[in-house]
Amino acid sequence: MSINSNYQKIILLSLGFFMLLMIMAVFHENGILNAYRFEQEQVKMKEKNEDLRRQNNLLRKHIQALKSDPYAIEKIAREKLNLAKTGDQVYRIVTTRTKLPTGK
DSSP: OOHHHHHHHHHHHHHHHHHHHHHHHHHSTTSHHHHHHHHHHHHHHHHHHHHHHHHHHHHHHHHHHHHHOHHHHHHHHHHHSOOOOTTOOOOOOOOOOOOOOOOO
């Protein structure tokens, strides 16, 4: 064997090994693609977490208002329970369905 063919074999084996390492770095379960997917998932979870924190803060304020603010309690009583204060006039609108005359 000549020295030239030995160098060619070494170079080919080195390139093959390098390509194998690159493929494993990209497609392996701990590779670059999975790391990117996990990073995107983490960003989505952080956004969702922040939304949930905002919702929790709004609910805490609402609960505190219901515990301490009589106007908040009155508003809920009027809107959800259809209650009225003494002296309030309540108007009820009733709709009826009427049949239109048919022209025969």
